[in-house]
Structures are given as structure tokens and as C-alpha cells.
Amino acid sequence: MNLKLFSISKPLFWLFILLFVVFYPMLISIYVFLPLFIGAMSYVLIQGIERGSLIAILIAIVYMINLEVNLTLPLFFTLIVTLLFYVGIYPSLTHFRRCRVCTPLLSVILLDLFYLGSLFAFDFIFQTKSIVLDTILLYSLIVDMLIVVIL
Numbered sequence: 208m209n210l211k212l213f214s215i216s217k218p219l220f221w222l223f224i225l226l227f228v229v230f231y232p233m234l235i236s237i238y239v240f241l242p243l244f245i246g247a248m249s250y251v252l253i254q255g256i257e258r259g260s261l262i263a264i265l266i267a268i269v270y271m272i273n274l275e276v277n278l279t280l281p282l283f284f285t286l287i288v289t290l291l292f293y294v295g296i297y298p299s300l301t302h303f304r305r306c307r308v309c310t311p312l313l314s315v316i317l318l319d320l321f322y323l324g325s326l327f328a329f330d331f332i333f334q335t336k337s338i339v340l341d342t343i344l345l346y347s348l349i350v351d352m353l354i355v356v357i358l
Contacts, residue, residue: 228266232274240343242350243274245322246315249289250355253297280337281329288322311355319348
């Protein structure tokens with residue numbers, strides 16, 4: 208009975224992930240109070256790179272590009288910021304490897320702040336207005352931290 212339940216639940220799990228990656232960014236563009244999950248997906252990308260998981264890398268990349276397209280953010284900007292964070296800042300977080308919560312939590316906080324700062328720099332350099340800083344972004348940061356701590 209357990210094997211039968213596992214064989215049913217595994218395709219449903221992947222279907223849920225596929226539907227989330229494809230449709231959730233579209234929902235964010237309609238309902239602005241939904242969290243963005245930029246930090247969580249960036250951390251999934253970093254973990255996929257470290258573990259060599261092609262599925263995790265593809266899920267994170269598709270979600271990030273879909274989010275950027277639906278919110279009219281600069282294309283590939285989250286990927287570039289995440290990879291710069293992975294190369295520049297993430298190796299210094301290896302001191303927190305013993306703490307299971309510290310590295311993901313610090314990574315998500317720093318990724319969100321690094322992305323937000325880079326986006327404001329992009330807006331300043333090119334004289335555009337991509338995003339408005341308000342309490343919804345703070346809410347998104349808190350939900351990002353909770354998702355990474357729970358998972």
C-alpha cells in the first residue's frame with residue numbers, strides 16, 4: 208500500500224512544482240500582495256549548483272525568468288545577482304556550516320538585500336523605476352526567510 212501511495216504522490220508533487228513555477232509569477236503580477244520568493248529561489252539555485260542538481264537549477268532559472276517577464280523587471284537580473292552573490296559572498300558564509308538554519312537564513316537575507324540594492328542601482332543608472340520600496344517587499348523578505356527555515 209505504501210509503494211502505491213508513493214507512486215501516486217511523486218507525479219503529483221512534480222505537477223505541483225511545475226504549476227507553481229509556471230503560474231505563480233503570473234499570479235504575482237495580478238495580486239501584488241503575494242510574496243516574490245526571490246531569495247528562496249535564488250537559494251534553490253545556489254543549492255542546485257553546489258549539489259549538481261540539474262532539476263533544481265532549471266526550476267530556479269525558469270521561475271526567475273518567468274517572474275522577471277511577468278513583473279517587467281530587467282531580464283536575467285536575478286540570475287546575474289544570484290551568481291555574483293554565489294561567487295563573491297557565499298563562500299564567506301561557509302563558517303556557518305555547523306548551524307543548519309544560519310547559512311540559509313543569512314543567504315536569503317543577503318540575497319534579497321543584494322538584489323534590492325542592485326535593482327535600485329540599476330534604476331538610478333538607467334533612470335527607470337522598476338520597483339517601489341514599501342511594506343510589501345518587507346513582507347516578501349519575511350516570507351522568504353520563513354520558507355527557507357521551514358524547508
